[in-house]
Amino acid sequence: MKHARALARRVLPLLVFALAFASAPEAQVASAPQVRVILRPAVAKLGERVVYRVELIGGFSVWQPPAWMAPDSGTAFSWGEPRQGVTKGHTFEGVRFGPRARRGEAHTATPDTAWVEIPLQVFELGIVSIPGLGFRYQASGATPAISSARAPIARLIVMPVLTAADSNATLRPLHGPLAAPWWERVPWPWVIGGLLLLVLLALAIRTLRRRRVKAPAAAPARAPLSPAAAALQALAELRALDLPGQGRFSEHAFRLGQILRRYLEATVSATHPGDTTPELVRHLREAGLSSDDVKRLAGLLRVWDRVKFAREAFTHDEAVRAESAVEGFVRRALGPASAEAA
Structure with missing residues (x-):
């Protein structure tokens, strides 16, 4: 009995090692990934945008995503x-918190998923x-290897834009091309040229009218006054x-x-502008004036000098008589008729 037990203790480890060695090749053989193709939408109109999606579920190495x-x-x-990416999966594990943990529930394991989306x-x-x-892709397992594969063929139903139900639809009649806007149809060079011609014509008419207007007749020049009249x-x-x-x-x-001096300068050639009173009296004598006129004019000139420079008192009557004396002298030179009028 003791011998049988010792034999069993020796043979049992050998059986376990043999079973482990026999199952090792099976563990090293990795399962192929599942491939799924999704079209959204599955039925589309002609030329409509469709999303073509391929999902690779499990069987690949997460450290090297599929290419x-x-x-x-x-045509x-x-x-x-x-647009591509990888969605991580979950391992089999129990729920840690809450009522589900008390009931002993566990999360189911989900594999990793690689996906790609292409508009079509x-x-x-x-x-x-x-x-x-x-x-x-690189297969997962103890001996990873690079493998190639292809997603299955997908089928898409493509409908026409106008379906059979629209065969009797009333379409708008055909129209020719739209006319250009009015500002593009206007011949602007001709319009601008016409405006310039009108402006030039208006300027020419204005110039001709100005030339036709007669210049106002010049006022007849007045005959110069005689020294006595002035x-x-x-x-x-x-x-x-x-x-x-x-x-x-x-x-x-x-x-x-001043009135008397200007009259004498104009009528008596011997006098000069700027003569002093003595010089003027001497020139009057030399000119042949009568002694009474020379004496009367000399008295008036001396009195006016004293009034102007010496501020000699002068009355209103004396001033009026001086005016009358100058007027009488001028009128006597004009003639008897003028003297009688004075």
């Missing part, structure tokens, strides 16, 4: 930019077969000022002396 190949392009397909447009009617997308006119203006009545005797004497 997706370029899709097969044809009926138009592919967009792909199909331009062929009917049931269209879409070739599967090729990919390369002196009498100046005396009339001086009397209108009424300087003696305002007490301005010095200014009155100055203006009256």
Whole structure:
């Protein structure tokens, strides 16, 4: 009995080792990944955007995601930019918290999933077969290896844009091309040229009208006054000022002396502008004036000098008599008729 027990203790480890060695190749053989193809939507209109999605479920190494190949392009397909990723799975484990943990529930294990999404447009009617997308992946397991595979063929139902139900639809009648806007149809060069011509014509008419207007006739030049008439006119203006009545005797004497000196300079050639009173009296004697006129004019000139420079007192009556004396001298030179009028 003891011998049988010792034999069993020796044989049992050998059996366990043999079973482990026999099961090792099976453990090293990795399961192939599952491939699923999804089309969203499954029925589309001609040229409508469809999302082509391929999912690779389990059987690949998470540390080296699958490499997706370029899709097969044809005249009926138009592919967009792909978008890819890997969704991590969950291991089998029990629920740790809550009522489910007290009931002994566990999370089911889910494999890792690699996916790719590509926008697709199909331009062929009917049931269209879409070739599967090729990919390369590293198998999971003790001895990983690079493998290649292809997704299964997917079929998409493509409907026309106008279905049979729309065959009797009332379509709008055909129209020709739209007319250009009015500002594009206007011949702007001709319009601008016409406006410039109108402006030039208006300027020409205005110029002609200005030339036709006669210049105003010049006023007839007045005949120059004689020295005696100019002196009498100046005396009339001086009397209108009424300087003696305002007490301005010095200014009155100055203006009256100027009238007499201008008259003498114009009528007597011997006198000169700027002569002093003695020089003027001497020139009058030399010119042949009568002694009474020379004596009367010399007295008036000396009195006016004293009024202007020495501020000698002068009365209103004396100023009026001086005006009358100058006027009488001028009128006597004009003739008897003028003297009688004075």
